[in-house]
Amino acid sequence: MSKKRFIKLYRGENRMAEKIVVIGGVAAGTKTAAKIKRENSKAEVVIITKDAHISYAGCGLPYYIGGVIEEERELVVKTPEDFKLVTGIDVFTKHEAVKINKEEKNVEVKDLTTEEMKIFPYDKLILATGATPFVPPIEGKNLSGVFSVRTVSDALKIREMVDNGAVKKAVVVGGGFIGLEVAENLHERGIGVALVELIDHILPPFDEEVALYAQNYMCEEGINIYTREKVLSLVGDEKVKKVVTDKREIEADLVIMSVGVRPNINIAKEIGVEIGVTGAIAVNEHMETNIKDIYAVGDCAEHVNLVTGKPAWYPMGSTANKMGRVAGINIGSEGKDTLKGVLGTTVVKLFKLNAAKTGLSERDAKKAGFEVETALVPANDKAHYYPGYREIITKLIVDKNTHRVLGAQVVGEGVVDKPIDIIATAITFDAKVEDLEKLDLAYAPPFSMAMSSTIVAASVLTNKLTGRVKGIGPIALKNRLSELQIVDTRDEGSFMIGTIPGAINIPSGEIYMRADELDKEKETVLVCKLGKNAYLAYIKLKELGFEDIKILDGGMNAYPFERE
Amino acid sequence: MSKKRFIKLYRGENRMAEKIVVIGGVAAGTKTAAKIKRENSKAEVVIITKDAHISYAGCGLPYYIGGVIEEERELVVKTPEDFKLVTGIDVFTKHEAVKINKEEKNVEVKDLTTEEMKIFPYDKLILATGATPFVPPIEGKNLSGVFSVRTVSDALKIREMVDNGAVKKAVVVGGGFIGLEVAENLHERGIGVALVELIDHILPPFDEEVALYAQNYMCEEGINIYTREKVLSLVGDEKVKKVVTDKREIEADLVIMSVGVRPNINIAKEIGVEIGVTGAIAVNEHMETNIKDIYAVGDCAEHVNLVTGKPAWYPMGSTANKMGRVAGINIGSEGKDTLKGVLGTTVVKLFKLNAAKTGLSERDAKKAGFEVETALVPANDKAHYYPGYREIITKLIVDKNTHRVLGAQVVGEGVVDKPIDIIATAITFDAKVEDLEKLDLAYAPPFSMAMSSTIVAASVLTNKLTGRVKGIGPIALKNRLSELQIVDTRDEGSFMIGTIPGAINIPSGEIYMRADELDKEKETVLVCKLGKNAYLAYIKLKELGFEDIKILDGGMNAYPFERE
Structure with a gap:
């Protein structure tokens, strides 16, 4: 079947109007389109998206699975019809952009319902193609009951399984934000949840001691977390039954693959749009790619980290919206608005813990x-x-x-x-x-x-x-317990309930009198609940001539005690 | 009785140690003292305070009255004994500093219990004398049942009256933060509360439209608020019975005077410490006054407003602590730490409303x-x-x-x-x-x-x-209702429930079709719930050649509707 025979040209309502085509209709795509139309109401703006929905709340999907967000309609910010009514923008859902012809300045689009091909000419093209969950190439990944959580459809299917009582045990693969949020929401639905993470701790972007604090909390809430563990295959016939890792087998009626996302860059790459070192589409601070009249925004595009000044990639809704506004102003009113960079600021709620x-x-x-x-x-x-x-x-x-x-x-x-x-x-x-x-x-x-x-x-x-005090991190302390003289400066009662292994107890108020119990030559670490008593003891010991002393950063609460 | 005969010299434990005297023992005083001692453990630091308590939570007092904070001891961060134990600082409560001898470098102090006079020599003196509620010189201000809310003793007495059921009706004079917080807390205890404010609205530091939003909320919660009203006298025999204003008489068993505070500067002024234009003690960014070795911190001292670069006075606990740390570092370790200025940042909770x-x-x-x-x-x-x-x-x-x-x-x-x-x-x-x-x-x-x-x-x-849109404030709109063409751009249902007086209804989706219902020459204001629909209508009317159009800033919710 030759494509050409089915190709229709999309003309819009006004042949003379500036034509804007946006590929992608979640956060960045709809934001860019709407802003262009507000800046230049005469422009003809269309959005092309493979999805059945536009402008949906991707970050809300875990909460829909958990029932915190009750109705599907709450997830969908706008239907295509409402969006058209309010903005005057035509949305083509279930339409896939398959090829860009950069010389002719048009996009070949396949109607996924009719299989018909359509040609959309553009004066400006915006790539808002988003990102797709990465699913590692393991055996069983296509079994029924195995999902990513990226689209409304994903969430609907998972919620349906859960609502039907078809899920007793679930395994989440990957300890990033989405994986953890889904783990929490499944657990709150009464499902036994195990989580498998390849690296040393959950929350990969965080430093170890902070991540372990959250990890211990999640474990206490009842999530079984296995770190430094690799998923080798998913087993079942038709329906998934278990997850096989390099250390164990875990039963599961539901498997959530959540090991990260990759930017959707193929359609851009094919026509020579520059891809940055992060693997996402390179854009300048005006959201322009290297090809004239082609812009990229949202999860498919690269950013600059404001601290390092170097390329970085943070696929986040907050950033997508800002990129959309900047692109919209620049395209819609030939402005020169800029987004200099981002910081990768993020937050996650895990039960009652926030990180x-x-x-x-x-x-x-x-x-x-x-x-x-x-x-x-x-x-x-x-x-x-x-x-x-x-x-x-x-x-x-x-x-x-x-x-x-x-x-x-x-x-x-x-x-x-x-x-x-x-x-x-x-x-x-x-x-x-x-x-x-x-x-x-x-x-x-x-x-x-x-x-x-x-x-x-x-x-x-x-x-x-300024050298007023020296500290030692909780992980460093744990790794060097046997070499150090550790002094718990809290009161005796707190000490008796529990302390760092090997610590002796001298409350900070008694440190002057009892300093002779300590070996002045030995590297000494002072610990207390928050750090304040240790700091007071530190000052007193300094005065008494102790030189090699440190306080435990973060106090007892930040110390990674072994779970029983 | 001659003072001299009773004067005792306070020598401290070590005659050779550097002597630091701090006058005042709430936030700034204790913070400064503690920081000095941490920086220089050999210094002898004493705190002199008239009060029975030190280091108490002044901002918590309204919540103690309301029972949100249950126990008196929760208000007192540290007892003098605990403070001494932890910091090594001697605290003289119920001691009043009556005179500074700047040449001799000492402070004359009266023991309020024994009436004995004591002399405290200093190398450095810190004025942390705080502020005192201003009570206007009206008749009846000394009646029983009339209080300010500044010290723990004030709060204890008010709470006792409330706990005993002796208060049915209360009047709060002054619509600032403390007055409003006390009003809320009394109301939550089942007491009928009226609040009288001299100016146009409560929350004097706020702009009118924001303040009125909070004011309407407080009224809906059941506080009777009378603005533009002056209290003339308090009436009663021995116990207060009513408040007389220039417009009415209000019954009251309890009157809270909360019309502001004034810095305590007398002891400083007497010896030529410079007083700034705000009436508080002038200090440089190191917290030094114009007199060598005399510092001022906390509510008695002046600040610089970071926006204007000019003197300002914000008596607040957060600022007091920062000033204390800066002074402490500079005195304790001869540092040059600075506080360049402040912004007067504040927040208040009023029932469920926050401002x-x-x-x-x-x-x-x-x-x-x-x-x-x-x-x-x-x-x-x-x-x-x-x-x-x-x-x-x-x-x-x-x-x-x-x-x-x-x-x-x-x-x-x-x-x-x-x-x-x-x-x-x-x-x-x-x-x-x-x-x-x-x-x-x-x-x-x-x-x-x-x-x-x-x-x-x-x-x-x-x-x-950038001229994309023009706005009109809710107060300005209200004052010009009759001159303007007002268009409510929400749906008909919302319009029917309630709108701005005189507004006509054209939903933003219909504005193209129905624009001819409007007078193009007339100054037009577009209103909606949040501002977004009005903005969309604005863009369309601009396109149709309307020139004199504005949208209502803040939407319907910010408009000061009359209460019924």
Whole structure:
């Protein structure tokens, strides 16, 4: 069957109007299209999408599976009909863009319902092709009951299985945000959930001690987490029955593959659109590709990391919307709006625990060549006397030489999105840690401590940078337990309930009197709940001539105790 | 009785140690003292305070009255004994500093229990004398049942009256934060509460439309609010019975005077410490006064407003702590730490409504000589499909010429402290509104919209600055109702339920077809719920040649409808 015979030309309503074609109709595509039309109401804008839905809430899918979001319609921000009515943009759902003819400036599109081919001429073309879940090439990946979670259709099918009681045991492969959110939501539906992660800990973008804090929490909530474990195959006949890893076999009626996504770049690559080092489409700060009149936005396009100034790829809805607005202004009114870069700011809710991150992790900062200093500081999210306050732990990462803030992670049951957004804003303006310390943030007991968690963390880090105090990270301490003299500076009661293996107990108030119980020559680590008592003991021991002393960063709560 | 005969010299434990005297023992005083001692453990630090308590949670007092904070001990961060044990600092409670001898470098102190006089020599003196509620000189102000809310003792007495059932009706005089918080907490205890405010609206630092939003909310919750009303006298014999204003008499068993605080500067003024234009003690960025070795911190000291660069006075616990740390570092280790200024960032919870502010209000910005543009933009605090999302309204104030962000106010049932802290951080770094639009903030449905409220507000303001759209404020609209052609662009159902007086209804989808119902020559205002439909209609009417059109800033929810 020759394509040509079926090709129809899409003319639109006005042959003379500027013609804009957008490939992709989720966040970035619809945002770009709508903004162009608002800037230039005479333009004819069409959206082409393979999907049955447009403008849906991709980030809401795990919550639909869990029933937190009850109705399918809540996921779909706009139907194509409503979208047309409000914006005047024609949407072609179940239409696949199969080829771009860059010389002729048109796109060949296949109607997936009729198999008919159509030609869409363009003056400007916007690639908003998104990203697709990567499914590793393992045996059994096509069995029934194996899903990714990317589209509304995925979520509908999974929810249906769960609603029908067809799922008793589920395995989630991959410990990133979507995998963890789905694990939580399945668990809340009464399903036994195991999660398998290839690397050392869940939440791969986070540093180990923060990720382990979240991991222990997830385990306590009842998710079985297996890290450093590789899925080899999925077994079953027709329907999946179990997951085989390099260490065990796990029964499963449902398997969620969630090991990451890859940008959809094929249609772009074929015509010579430049692909960046991250594997996504390279764009400049105006969202232009290397080919004139072709733009790329959203999950298919590459970004610049504002801290390193280097290419990075963060497929996120928040960034997609910003790229869409910039492209829309530039195309719709020949503006020169820019998006200089992003920080990869993210947040996730895991049961009652929240974890957020912005900028570089300690690991990434070192990889990028920075000499770093870090602080890991527990604090409350609200005044300690106001009911309902919760603990959060802030990790700050700064450049030791310039004191510039490079990144942060905040984890805990308390509010984490506020401090991470504050720090993300500060990093955007090249803040130093001393700047963070002096921020004038909103304080009232129901909202914050008088010294907010960010300010406290910055103060601790300043103390480290100026040599007032030395710290040791919880992972480093755990790895060197046998070599160190560890002093638990809390009261005896707390000590008796539980402490770091090998620690002796000298409450900070008694440290002057009892310092002779310690070996002055030995490398000593002071620990307490939050770090404050250890800091007070540190000052006293310094005064008494102790030289090789450190305090445990993050206090007892950040220490990765073994689960029983 | 001659003072001299009773004077004792306080020598401390070590005559050779550097002697530090701190006058005042709440937030700034204790923070400074503790930081000095940590920096220089050999220093002898004493705190002198009139109060019976130190280091108490002043901002928690309204919540103690309401029983949200149950126990008195939760209000007191540290007892003097605990404080001494942990820090090594001697605290003299119920001791009043009566005179500073700057030449001899000592302070004359009266023991309020024994009436004995004591002399405290100092090498460095820190004034942390705080502020005192201003009570206007009206008749009856000394009646029983009339209180300010500043100290733990005040709160204890009020709580006791409430607990004993002695209060049926209360009047709060003053619509600032403390007054409103006390009003809420009394109301929650089942007491009938009226609030009297001298100016046009409660929340004096806020702009009128934002303040009125909060005011209507408080009224709906059952607080009787009387604005533009002056309290003339309090009436009763021994116990207060009613409040007489210039418009009415209000029965009351309890009167809370909360019309503001004044810095305690007398002891400083007497020896020639410079008082700033705000009436508080002038300090440089190191917290030094004009007199060598005398510092001032906390509510008695003046600040610099980071936006105007001019003196300002914001008596707040968060600022007090920062000033204390800076002074502590500079005194304790001869550092040169600085606090360049503050933004007056504040937040208050009023029942389920939250209101926050940073930087300049529109009114203050104009007063400071800025030509301003503003946006008033409703948005949700979380994804609209995630259960529990709430509306907030963001007001942004920017310099029309430079686009620099000057201030912001956020009000609503949703999260307001996060956006205000983001904007406060941005203002600290001289952000332009275009910078706000591009911030990479944390997004996940339980925490934010994909386009966060701050980004949406910045986009609307950018649209106004670039001339894409013109707006009219809700107060201005209300004042000009009869002159304007008002078009409600919502659907007919919403229009029927209620609209702006005089508005006609043309849903934005029908505006092309029905534009001829409008008078093209007349100044036209488009209104809708949030502003989006009005914006779409605006674009279409512009296309049709309408010139004098505006949209209602903040949408219907920000319009100050009359209460029935």
